[in-house]
Amino acid sequence: MNAPLLDLTYPHPRLIIAGRCVEQARDSEPVLNPATGETLGEVPHATDADLAEALDAAARAFPAWRDTAPPARGRIIRAAATLLRERRTAIATLITLEMGKPYQEALAEIETAAGIFEWHAGEGERAYGRVIPGGAPGERRLVLRSPLGPIAAFSSWNAPSITPSRKISGALAAGCPVIIKASEESPATALAVAQCLLDAGLPPELLSVVFGDPAWISQRLIEDPVIRGVTFTGSVGVGKKIAALALSGMKRTTLELGGHAPVIIWDDVDVDAVAKASSAAKFRNVGQVCTSPTRFYVHERVYDRFRDGVVAAAKAIRVGDGFDPATAMGPLANARRVTAMMELTEEARSRGVTIAAGSSAPQSPGFFWNPTVLDDAREDCLAANAEPFGPLALLRPVGSVEEALALANRLPLGLASYVMARDGTVANRLADGIEAGNVAVNSWRASLPESPFGGWKESGLGQEGGIEGLEAFQSVKCELQA
Structure with a gap:
């Protein structure tokens, strides 16, 4: 419509x-x-x-x-x-x-x-x-x-x-x-x-x-x-x-x-609210954003609840024509992106990663792909190493600041990144330790006209x-x- x-x-x-x-x-x-x-x-x-x-x-x-x-x-x-x-x-x-x-x-x-x-x-x-x-x-x-x-x-x-x-x-x-x-x-x-x-x-x-x-x-x-x-x-x-x-x-x-933005989510946040906001941020513009939050490193104490919230939110997203007022996520830009989503998802599945949501294209013309969530996606899968540039979220539990930062910084990329934590000391440790040109703390805005925007490393x-x-x-x- x-x-x-x-x-x-x-x-x-x-x-x-x-x-x-x-x-x-x-x-x-x-x-x-x-x-x-x-x-x-x-x-x-x-x-x-x-x-x-x-x-x-x-x-x-x-x-x-x-x-x-x-x-x-x-x-x-x-x-x-x-x-x-x-x-x-x-x-x-x-x-x-x-x-x-x-x-x-x-x-x-x-x-x-x-x-x-x-x-x-x-x-x-x-x-x-x-x-x-x-x-x-x-x-x-x-x-x-x-x-x-x-x-x-x-x-x-x-x-x-x-x-x-x-x-x-x-x-x-x-x-x-x-x-x-x-x-x-x-x-x-x-x-x-x-x-x-x-x-x-x-x-x-x-x-x-x-x-x-x-x-x-x-x-x-x-x-x-x-x-x-x-x-x-x-x-x-x-x-x-x-x-x-x-x-x-x-x-x-x-x-x-390019980027492959990490998100570190600590155990003191409002988990349900952050899960819902994470889904909205991830699937904005079908994930075709260089600052798109993609690798979610979630404290193990709240991981299951966060995962369930993101999965529920992803499954509730209405995919369709951008002119339909009910549409929350439109198509990918071209057929190449659909092929890329299919290959990344199937490669992850072949490595034993659980596909908690998505992993398919809607039965309709155009270049659509459903919001997809990979549960406990380890670093050996392709999607964890190559920027998906599509509606693909990778979730993984972490137990410490050191582990979260090691995973966030392990790629030769550093454009945008995100930290969700109420404790100011923890938030500052995470934000200071991330190797990226832009860090959004308790926010999903990584770029503003009045702020410098650029990447570290590659x-x-x-x-x-x-x-x-x-x-x-x-x-x-x-x-x-x-």
């Missing part, structure tokens, strides 16, 4: 080259509705001439935007945030069509994206330097921050408005033009975000949105001398290739890569958001004045 009064017409995807819509015939690939498997439209692939035009425009536009006063940049970015909110119904509809995310979740994503725009608009005005006392009378040493230059951005499909918004608004607020290769699986959402900026008065040469073969586009953009910085969100494997390309040109790189380089996110798009210059 479709939500009332929504226009479900899918717009024709296009390219935006230096603010200009490009719709001429090109190689293309289908955009699928994951709830039905049907084709929504065809997304065009950029040509070498398209990328050359985008690069030339960025190079030409950079000096004027670099010299534009930060408050003037901020006014445009804030105006774009206003347009995002005004168009939230239409853009949220695109998210649900392209990704299957429940419509109410899609609306919440738009609000987060608008908040990111507003944060960067203000932070661009706070790009402070500092004065270092001189070594002799009359001497001054000034530390100044300057825009880095044209940025090549690469965004993933799982947060189709948030991820492009974070990269584009951060770069623009710092004074940098952007060429973004957005996901071919959710192109209309990224284009809608870009259109808000253009309609807000952004000089068109500052922004291009392209699609196509990821390997070719990344190499073409990153190796071009016009590009001075690279920002990427995606898998660890691809991130390492992006980093190698950028390093060959000594280009500033920000990488937000989960990334640098941060997005907060003061640190703006600095990723800036160069530091020290002036010595005698």
Whole structure:
């Protein structure tokens, strides 16, 4: 059942080259509705001439935007945030069509994206330097921050408005033009975000949105001398290739890569409430979130009760079309994710792990998988070592702080993590001991616009958001004045 009064017409995807819509015939690939498997439209692939035009425009536009006063940049970015909110119904509809995310979740994503725009608009005005006392009378040493230059951005499909918004608004607020290769699986959402900026008065040469073969586009953009910085969100494997390309040109790189978020739950919590909240957090966006809580290490004294609560909550989740108001969890993004869930679940079963909930796909068209819970999942199963990126929760009992931290830190990943404990001393020991860039204590929010977000170990380089996110798009210059 479709939500009332929504226009479900899918717009024709296009390219935006230096603010200009490009719709001429090109190689293309289908955009699928994951709830039905049907084709929504065809997304065009950029040509070498398209990328050359985008690069030339960025190079030409950079000096004027670099010299534009930060408050003037901020006014445009804030105006774009206003347009995002005004168009939230239409853009949220695109998210649900392209990704299957429940419509109410899609609306919440738009609000987060608008908040990111507003944060960067203000932070661009706070790009402070500092004065270092001189070594002799009359001497001054000034530390100044300057825009880095044209940025090549690469965004993933799982947060189709948030991820492009974070990269584009951060770069623009710092004074940098952007060429973004957005996901071919959710192109209309990224284009809608870009259109808000253009309609807000952004000089068109500052922004291009392209699609196509990821390997070719990344190499073409990153190796071009016009590009001075690279920002990427995606898998660890691809991130390492992006980093190698950028390093060959000594280009500033920000990488937000995969995670396998641990959750440590102590024995002093409200077990029933935490179990219910854990299920909601785990199965949000079908678990297709880099910060998704996945490995639950639960104190042995409350393990059975927690497991029973999570299993009951998982089985109660209504899976279906994101436009149905009764739907709590939509489809996976594509058929590949369904295959991955099947393989991970069966591999765990073959090792003797109990499948306490789920482990199957609903009998319906589209790319669905039921919320799945693995009971007492030991570290030898594949799902405990490879990020599931789907509706799969792994539960395991622990008996001490030391055991919980050893299990939480055993993987070469460290993006988001979670601690649930009432005792402040225990909570601090756990939070301090976890090796991850972001630790949420008695909360499920691991990322906020005003806070730095980035991974440790193989989960990334640098941060997005907060003061640190703006600095990723800036160069530091020290002036010595005698």
